[in-house]
Amino acid sequence: MPAFGKVVVCGVGLIGGSFALALKAAGAVAEVVGLGRSRAPLEEALALGVIDRIAADWADAARGADLILLAMPVGQMPPVMAALAPHLQPGTIVTDGGSTKSDVVAAARAAFGAQSQSKVDQFVPGHPIAGAEKSGVTAATAGLYRDKRVVLTPLAENGAAAVARLAAAWEACGAKVSQLAAADHDCVFAAVSHLPHLLAFALVHDLAGRDNADQLFGFAAGGFRDFTRIASSHPEMWRDICVANRAALIKELDAYMAELLKTRVLLASADGAGLETMFATARARRDLWLDSLQPPSGE
Amino acid sequence: MPAFGKVVVCGVGLIGGSFALALKAAGAVAEVVGLGRSRAPLEEALALGVIDRIAADWADAARGADLILLAMPVGQMPPVMAALAPHLQPGTIVTDGGSTKSDVVAAARAAFGAQSQSKVDQFVPGHPIAGAEKSGVTAATAGLYRDKRVVLTPLAENGAAAVARLAAAWEACGAKVSQLAAADHDCVFAAVSHLPHLLAFALVHDLAGRDNADQLFGFAAGGFRDFTRIASSHPEMWRDICVANRAALIKELDAYMAELLKTRVLLASADGAGLETMFATARARRDLWLDSLQPPSGE
Numbered sequence: 001m002p003a004f005g006k007v008v009v010c011g012v013g014l015i016g017g018s019f020a021l022a023l024k025a026a027g028a029v030a031e032v033v034g035l036g037r038s039r040a041p042l043e044e045a046l047a048l049g050v051i052d053r054i055a056a057d058w059a060d061a062a063r064g065a066d067l068i069l070l071a072m073p074v075g076q077m078p079p080v081m082a083a084l085a086p087h088l089q090p091g092t093i094v095t096d097g098g099s100t101k102s103d104v105v106a107a108a109r110a111a112f113g114a115q116s117q118s119k120v121d122q123f124v125p126g127h128p129i130a131g132a133e134k135s136g137v138t139a140a141t142a143g144l145y146r147d148k149r150v151v152l153t154p155l156a157e158n159g160a161a162a163v164a165r166l167a168a169a170w171e172a173c174g175a176k177v178s179q180l181a182a183a184d185h186d187c188v189f190a191a192v193s194h195l196p197h198l199l200a201f202a203l204v205h206d207l208a209g210r211d212n213a214d215q216l217f218g219f220a221a222g223g224f225r226d227f228t229r230i231a232s233s234h235p236e237m238w239r240d241i242c243v244a245n246r247a248a249l250i251k252e253l254d255a256y257m258a259e260l261l262k263t264r265v266l267l268a269s270a271d272g273a274g275l276e277t278m279f280a281t282a283r284a285r286r287d288l289w290l291d292s293l294q295p296p297s298g299e
Numbered sequence: 300m301p302a303f304g305k306v307v308v309c310g311v312g313l314i315g316g317s318f319a320l321a322l323k324a325a326g327a328v329a330e331v332v333g334l335g336r337s338r339a340p341l342e343e344a345l346a347l348g349v350i351d352r353i354a355a356d357w358a359d360a361a362r363g364a365d366l367i368l369l370a371m372p373v374g375q376m377p378p379v380m381a382a383l384a385p386h387l388q389p390g391t392i393v394t395d396g397g398s399t400k401s402d403v404v405a406a407a408r409a410a411f412g413a414q415s416q417s418k419v420d421q422f423v424p425g426h427p428i429a430g431a432e433k434s435g436v437t438a439a440t441a442g443l444y445r446d447k448r449v450v451l452t453p454l455a456e457n458g459a460a461a462v463a464r465l466a467a468a469w470e471a472c473g474a475k476v477s478q479l480a481a482a483d484h485d486c487v488f489a490a491v492s493h494l495p496h497l498l499a500f501a502l503v504h505d506l507a508g509r510d511n512a513d514q515l516f517g518f519a520a521g522g523f524r525d526f527t528r529i530a531s532s533h534p535e536m537w538r539d540i541c542v543a544n545r546a547a548l549i550k551e552l553d554a555y556m557a558e559l560l561k562t563r564v565l566l567a568s569a570d571g572a573g574l575e576t577m578f579a580t581a582r583a584r585r586d587l588w589l590d591s592l593q594p595p596s597g598e
Contacts, residue, residue, distance in 0.1 A: 230526060
């Protein structure tokens with residue numbers, strides 16, 4: 001018998017679709033039910049076998065569900081949680097795949113804590129550190145989470161059994177599960193994920209607006225391609241992440257601009273030794289990090 | 300009979316070594332002679348069959364050479380050119396693989412133009428847009444330049460025949476050759492190559508100095524890995540590029556910091572629509588560029 005009976009995926013894109021496919025590949029789920037804000041991706045997910053059924057509404061979806069994954073852009077969490085909350089049954093675990101956690105936790109408290117009897121203990125926040133600049137259900141694969149990290153940021157209200165059961169679901173997908181406090185999560189990912197995305201978007205946007213943009217892109221090569229890969233990420237998803245985590249992100253952006261100003265001083269004074277020290281320090285730290293990746297992790 | 304008899308490669312790293320291997324693979328060279336500032340890489344290049352012989356000195360290397368490629372960090376160009384100049388024979392073409400061109404041209408004028416009879420017409424500046432964060436002769440491959448661009452920035456003094464002969468050498472390596480004025484080259488590459496390298500080095504350097512650096516790198520994933528790939532580039536090479544092209548690079552850095560300040564305003568005002576427009580514009584421009592890459596070009 002599969003570990004999970006009915007699993008609901010709200011938002012059948014890369015994250016939700018891959019979760020469904022991975023659980024199915026592991027034989028860990030009996031039925032995957034999908035729902036979302038628009039019909040076409042759901043039909044596509046059904047045709048691809050990513051989900052087994054499209055739910056009529058939240059009442060239908062939530063009935064008898066073991067696990068519900070909310071896999072929409074984080075800006076959609078408040079209305080979706082509000083729609084789900086009245087139908088959420090005892091024993092169902094709800095989680096999410098959002099890249100920011102403090103805002104998602106606040107939305108969950110508002111939606112699930114506002115019920116006549118609080119259901120917030122049923123919501124275990126999560127963030128699978130896997131993704132790609134590709135989006136949509138056609139990009140979903142059963143192997144997306146293999147050897148990737150999933151960070152859970154449990155609430156004080158969550159029971160140990162619910163956290164363990166959710167961790168087991170992600171482990172069935174091949175992921176490595178760890179835990180952080182939500183605020184720490186948001187600071188860490190502002191630095192190593194949200195800021196780099198913002199920087200890549202900004203560079204391409206800057207160059208795209210130039211009079212000689214065609215010439216510039218005409219000579220851009222492999223280094224530029226990799227540096228800007230994440231600038232092909234989903235604009236709405238990243239809009240929501242940046243708005244939700246803007247306090248931590250602005251802090252990181254300011255630190256980075258201070259670093260750039262220091263670098264500008266080195267350039268303006270033609271301080272080759274200073275530049276070389278900075279570059280060598282960066283290279284050594286990055287190479288140390290690469291060595292520690294066993295196996296390479298994705299995003 | 301091969302198109303080139305004796306080809307000299309000064310600096311048998313990724314760029315010089317791959318040039319030698321590619322010419323050999325194409326049957327376009329009779330003998331490759333190597334020289335450089337230290338012995339060990341030359342011995343390694345000899346053992347790997349990248350070069351056929353190590354030159355005793357510039358007198359030995361330059362004698363009867365058809366083509367000489369200077370493939371060292373651009374900061375080494377002035378002393379190397381000064382050492383080569385007295386030995387440079389009529390009919391030999393000299394070129395370089397430097398990522399900056401105005402400074403290399405100035406060095407060439409100083410070294411070759413200072414001879415009793417100017418030899419500067421024999422120097423045809425070039426920049427193969429191929430490379431990797433890997434460096435050294437062990438990273439060299441015969442295929443590095445296949446379908447990659449090589450930009451020549453000829454001098455007014457260069458004869459058409461010399462430029463055509465150098466272009467033919469690069470085409471034998473599989474590259475696509477184009478031309479730019481040296482100053483234009485330096486502005487274009489400040490934007491699409493030098494600045495991204497600086498930004499990647501700066502991000503890793505910034506995070507490496509944090510008290511919680513281990514935690515931060517512990518959660519860094521695939522997006523970070525690609526964004527910072529070029530931060531594993533050769534520190535000395537990039538020191539020289541940044542110093543040589545600092546005027547254009549500072550201009551680009553200032554434009555980028557202005558873009559970041561505009562982005563900061565969007566963040567601070569939680570302007571989701573503004574952020575989404577910026578992200579969508581960047582994604583669309585990048586995707587347009589990717590579509591134009593036939594086949595993908597390298598760096």
